[in-house]
Amino acid sequence: MSQPRRRWFISIVLVLAIIAFIGFSMLPLFSTAFRASQPAGEAPVTNQAQQQLTAAARGYEVVLQREPENQTALRGLVKARLELLDLQGAVAPLEKLAALNPTETEYGLLLAEVKQRLGDREGEAAAYRSILAESPGNLQALEGLANIQLREKRPAEAVTLLQNTLANAQQADRNQSSIDVNAVRLLLAQVYATQQNYNEAIAIYDELISNNKQDFRPVLAKAMALQQQGKSEEAKPLFDSAASLAPAQYKERINQLAIAPQVAPSTTPTPSPAN
DSSP: OOHHHHHHHHHHHHHHHHTTOOSOSSSOOHHHHHHTTSOOOOOOOOHHHHHHHHHHHHHHHHHHHHOTTOHHHHHHHHHHHHHTTOHHHHHHHHHHHHHHOTTOHHHHHHHHHHHHHTTOHHHHHHHHHHHHHHOTTOHHHHHHHHHHHHHTTOHHHHHHHHHHHHHTHHHHHHTTOOOOHHHHHHHHHHHHHHTTOHHHHHHHHHHHHHHOTTOHHHHHHHHHHHHHTTOHHHHHHHHHHHHHHSOHHHHHHHHHHHHSOOOOGGGSOOOOTTO
């Protein structure tokens, strides 16, 4: 993805944060755990800014009437409508961008996020499946689709999704669509943990820790799984180890998680392979 487009996508994500639409809602994710400690964002747009955004959106609509595939206008329209909190209005241009750029998954991911905020679970799932059709190892799409399946009380489908991804990893590599096997296994362990199947989850965490002793994610995940079971004494040295291994920006949040009571595994954030 080019730098201007990447900056555009980041700005859209910030818009979502500004309007308090932060994070996936149900599957306990590492990103959710750390988002809780981040600033809420800027103030809502002023009336003058709203008028300017409305005028800009109309201008982009005029351009798109002449050039329906003008991607600059499509991106501008999405950004303006999101800043105006018009999530429904952002869907059509986002769908067009995703269709025009099937290999650039950022559009599909943002579309899925918007669909979730609109309560369109089928549309959200379809967006993730579209991404996975092009990129079967995309961690954010796998995470998002598993999230939906857990929200709908279908954990067996989430497990099957991830197990099939792992089983097909070798074929995906031959098709030049690499899959981060360790990250997918970490996500699979998360699903087990949300179902309180801690033996399965911890077995995966232990193997991942053994395979890469510098990766803080499985260490933190195991610590949180133990904490969820009330084994705080066993969890403490793992939290300490995770904090020592983690990048500086995560250390404070890990220390907060170490002292926070984790009473409900189905709502407790755990490490996400996407980070």
